[in-house]
Every structure is written in C-alpha cells, then in structure tokens.
Amino acid sequence: MSGVWVVIEHRRGEIREISYEMLGKGRMVAEKLNQELSAVILSSDARAFSEKIKKYAPQVFTIEDKQLENYNALSYQAALSALAIEKAPSLLLMGHTSYGMELAPRLSAGLKWPLATDCIEVEVTDGSIEAIRKLYSDKVNARIGFRGAKNALVTVRPGSFPAEIEAAYDGEIINVPSPLTAEIQARKFIEFVEAAAGEVDITRADILVSVGRGIGDAENIPLAEALAQALGATLSCSRPVVDKKWLPKERQVGTSGKTVKPKVYIALGISGAFQHVAGMKNSGTIIAVNKDPKAPIFNVAQYGIVDDLFKVLPALTEKAKALRT
Numbered sequence: 001m002s003g004v005w006v007v008i009e010h011r012r013g014e015i016r017e018i019s020y021e022m023l024g025k026g027r028m029v030a031e032k033l034n035q036e037l038s039a040v041i042l043s044s045d046a047r048a049f050s051e052k053i054k055k056y057a058p059q060v061f062t063i064e065d066k067q068l069e070n071y072n073a074l075s076y077q078a079a080l081s082a083l084a085i086e087k088a089p090s091l092l093l094m095g096h097t098s099y100g101m102e103l104a105p106r107l108s109a110g111l112k113w114p115l116a117t118d119c120i121e122v123e124v125t126d127g128s129i130e131a132i133r134k135l136y137s138d139k140v141n142a143r144i145g146f147r148g149a150k151n152a153l154v155t156v157r158p159g160s161f162p163a164e165i166e167a168a169y170d171g172e173i174i175n176v177p178s179p180l181t182a183e184i185q186a187r188k189f190i191e192f193v194e195a196a197a198g199e200v201d202i203t204r205a206d207i208l209v210s211v212g213r214g215i216g217d218a219e220n221i222p223l224a225e226a227l228a229q230a231l232g233a234t235l236s237c238s239r240p241v242v243d244k245k246w247l248p249k250e251r252q253v254g255t256s257g258k259t260v261k262p263k264v265y266i267a268l269g270i271s272g273a274f275q276h277v278a279g280m281k282n283s284g285t286i287i288a289v290n291k292d293p294k295a296p297i298f299n300v301a302q303y304g305i306v307d308d309l310f311k312v313l314p315a316l317t318e319k320a321k322a323l324r325t
C-alpha cells in the first residue's frame with residue numbers, strides 16, 4: 001500500500017487551521033509521488049468533519065469511537081496505529097502542535113517508522129520524501145531523508161504552508177471500525193479548561209499595536225499605548241513582554257498566546273519568531289518597525305520601517321493624532 005495521509009486535528013467541534021495547511025502540502029507531495037492523498041479523522045462523531053474534509057482529499061478515513069471524542073494520546077495512538085499497520089501509507093503528516101508533538105513520537109516508536117519533527121517543508125526528490133526542519137534557534141535549515149524506509153512520519157510546524165482553500169474533491173468517506181475494545185483507563189479526558197478571558201480580547205480588535213522585547217522596559221509601554229489610543233487600536237505583545245510581566249498574558253500573540261487577524265497589525269520591536277508569526281500572519285496589513293533590517297518580521301510585513309522604534313513611535317503617534325483632528 002502507499003499514500004500520503006493527513007491526520008485531521010480538531011478541538012471542541014472545530015477543525016483546526018493546521019489541518020488545512022497540511023492538506024495543501026499533502027496534495028502536492030501525493031501528486032509528486034504519484035500516490036493518493038487521504039485524510040484521517042478520529043472522533044466520536046466524524047460525520048460533521050468528514051463532510052467538510054472530503055472536499056480537500058479524494059479519500060477520507062474515519063474511525064468513530066466514544067473514546068476518540070477528545071484528544072487522548074493513548075486512544076489516538078491505538079486507533080491510528082491499527083489503521084497505519086493495515087494500510088501502510090508512505091507518509092503520515094501531523095501538526096507540530098501540542099497534539100502532534102505527543103502523538104507522533106509515540107506512533108513512531110510503536111510502528112518503528114522514522115519521524116522528522118517540526119518541519120517547515122516536505123519535498124519529493126528523485127522519488128524520495130525529504131523534510132526540512134530548522135536547527136540552532138532557526139539559524140540553519142537541515143534536510144532530513146528517510147533512507148530505506150517505506151513509511152515515514154512528519155510533524156509540520158503551524159503556519160509553514162498556506163491553508164488549502166481549493167475544495168477540489170468529493171472524496172470517498174471510508175468508515176473504519178474502531179479497533180478500541182477495552183476502555184482505556186490509564187489516561188482520561190476530564191474537562192476542557194478555557195483560558196480565563198481578561199478584560200481585553202485582542203482577537204476582536206480591528207487594529208493591534210503590538211510590542212516586543214525591543215520596547216526595552218515596562219516604563220516604555222505607555223509610548224505604545226499612546227499610539228494605540230491615537231489609532232483607536234488595542235495593545236498586544238510578544239511572549240517576552242508577558243514573561244517580563246510588562247503586559248498580562250491575555251495580550252500575547254502567538255502559538256502559546258492568541259491567534260489574531262486584525263485589519264492592521266503594527267509590530268514594534270518584534271523579531272518575528274515563528275511562534276509569534278503563526279499567531280498574526282493572517283492579519284490584513286502588517287507594518288513592522290525594527291532596527292534590524294534582517295529581522296524575520298519583515299518577511300511577513302507589507303510595510304517596514306528599519307529604525308529605532310523610540311524615534312518612530314512618537315512620530316507615528318503625532319501623525320495619527322493629527323489625522324484624527
């Protein structure tokens with residue numbers, strides 16, 4: 001058997017964005033390998049998901065079981081391994097998310113299939129699958145091959161590929177009987193705990209003025225607040241700003257913070273680490289101010305100012321105020 005599989009990630013009834021990102025890349029890899037793309041849905045009620053997903057893959061495997069309602073490494077591993085052993089796909093893609101980070105190594109060890117984690121690219125070279133991952137704090141790209149392996153696992157860094165928007169298929173849905181017999185006792189889902197919502201919901205803002213470590217100190221935050229006020233914007237930030245307690249956690253944008261999609265995102269003194277970019281890359285217009293012309297934030301920004309933010313901020317605030325009056 002062969003094929004490229006994408007494990008669909010869902011939480012609380014919603015398919016997560018990473019699933020569509022992997023479906024897009026999975027389709028390209030499958031075409032190059034001349035193999036079929038399949039999506040795999042594990043759930044207690046897969047129908048709602050499979051009706052959506054079948055537009056993005058010619059084949060959708062579903063395994064339904066009460067024990068698969070919420071992510072649980074033990075039940076997910078047991079269900080996925082059984083199907084993977086039977087069908088032996090060439091490549092199994094999962095998100096490098098809290099879900100895939102735990103599940104993929106368990107699967108890899110159990111199946112004895114090689115695994116490349118946190119990959120930003122998946123390619124086919126001379127008929128062989130290769131993955132690219134970053135090393136040394138994202139300074140070096142490493143190309144990973146799976147020499148001699150018939151099957152491989154890859155986890156994909158969120159935000160690495162555009163989400164698949166082309167609903168090109170009317171995929172066949174194949175319901176696979178659940179292999180889970182006994183109830184898994186060792187680990188149980190108890191409840192989903194929503195992060196406490198603070199006074200400010202940055203995910204609803206039209207304009208975000210976002211500060212990074214480059215703001216230097218808590219006492220400089222009012223400078224950014226003044227710009228936010230002049231623009232009718234909300235203040236958000238990168239993770240170090242929260243770690244240093246300059247702003248509360250509810251303002252954090254990124255993989256361990258919030259995903260935002262404002263019309264305008266102004267990044268001040270933010271380098272553009274992937275964990276930050278993953279949370280803001282879909283903003284309408286991104287404007288970055290950074291004194292380092294090589295800062296990765298400029299790769300996603302439509303407008304960039306290479307300068308000291310302490311020079312730029314007051315000038316922008318004055319301009320915004322003048323435009324309002």
Ligand SMILES: Cc1cc2nc3c(=O)[nH]c(=O)nc-3n(C[C@H](O)[C@H](O)[C@H](O)COP(=O)(O)OP(=O)(O)OC[C@H]3O[C@@H](n4cnc5c(N)ncnc54)[C@H](O)[C@@H]3O)c2cc1C
Binds near residue numbers: 256275279
């Ligand atoms: C598991 C995990 C989860 C993470 N989750 C998140 C997350 O959700 N959100 C997040 O943001 N990060 C997250 N991070 C951290 C992330 O890897 C980066 O460390 C972080 O985004 C860097 O924040 P920064 O850009 O503010 O700081 P830095 O990387 O230190 O960048 C500061 C930037 O400011 C510029 N600068 C400095 N002074 C000035 C000045 N005077 N004028 C103009 N520019 C100036 C510098 O050139 C630099 O580019 C996570 C990391 C891990 C490991």
